[in-house]
Amino acid sequence: MQKGKRGRSNLEVSAIGLCGNTLWSWSSALVRNCLPIFFFVASVLLSESARGGEPDHSSADGNESRWQSDEPRFRPDFSYPVSYTLALQGASIAFLGSIDKDITGFTGRSTRNFEDAFTKGTRSDNDEWYWNYLAHPMAGSEMYLRARAAGFNPVGSLLFAAAGSTIWEFGIESWYQRPSSQDLIITPLAGAVIGEVRFRVKRALLETDTRFSRSLAVAIDPLQSFSEIIGDAFGQDWREPAFRKVPARANQSYPIFTTDIGSDKGKLSFGFQCRITF
Secondary structure (H helix, E strand, C coil): CHHHHHHHHHHHHHHHHHHHHHHHHHHHHHHHHHHHHHHHHHHHHHHHHCCCCCCCEECCCCCEEEEHHHCCCCCCCCHHHHHHHHHHHHHHHHHHHHCCHHHHCCCCCCHHHHHHHHHCCCECCCCCHHHHHHHHHHHHHHHHHHHHHCCCCHHHHHHHHHHHHHHHHHHHHHHCCCCEHHHHHHHHHHHHHHHHHHHHHHHHHHHHCCHHHHHHHHHHCHHHHHHHHHHHHCCCCCCCHHHCEEECCCCCEEEEEEEEEECCCCCCEEEEEEEEEC
């Protein structure tokens, strides 16, 4: 009886192992086949977004309004995306360092690991699919979205996500293991695709401006939405420029050159001004 039970147990284990290997093969093939699609969609989104700012929008009372980051003289600020990203990375490494090493693959924090990152370079990791193809792309999209929401264009946001990924791999995670070559590529590129989609969908939802659409916008960007709720509790508006509506300024003319020509005695004076209107 016991031999029969043991035999059935071994058979069940083999079946489970076969199913697991099959599922892994399908998942790997799906990821490999989807990466070119990711890159294609990324190029389309970047080219479409680079064509110019968003058009003016009309508010409910008939006054023209637009997103703050689309104002002609708006200048993006790096301070919030940088502080947000560093805080998120700090919280992430604290969480990963506290869970089982069999899940994360961390070898333990040490200066030797940190030195190896710069002396031995990157490595091709064998992490589980959910780390390489789910967690890292989502982290990349979060960095991309913060830069995009601050008013940077798609190319600048992609570079910001790439810089954030490099800081994570070489400056933070390198204390536990050598940097991953896949993560340095997948995090910013896949993150740019997902981040641009999140950016556009959130804008569309906020433009609709219903209770349901605002709830969906929170689901699209939960961490930032939570910080905005905290800001509201303290009477502060912590919305980002790309997601904050402001009254559109009327077209104005601005002097670009002014000079006066006059006689020494001040009896005759000529003035010349050149203005450009847009």
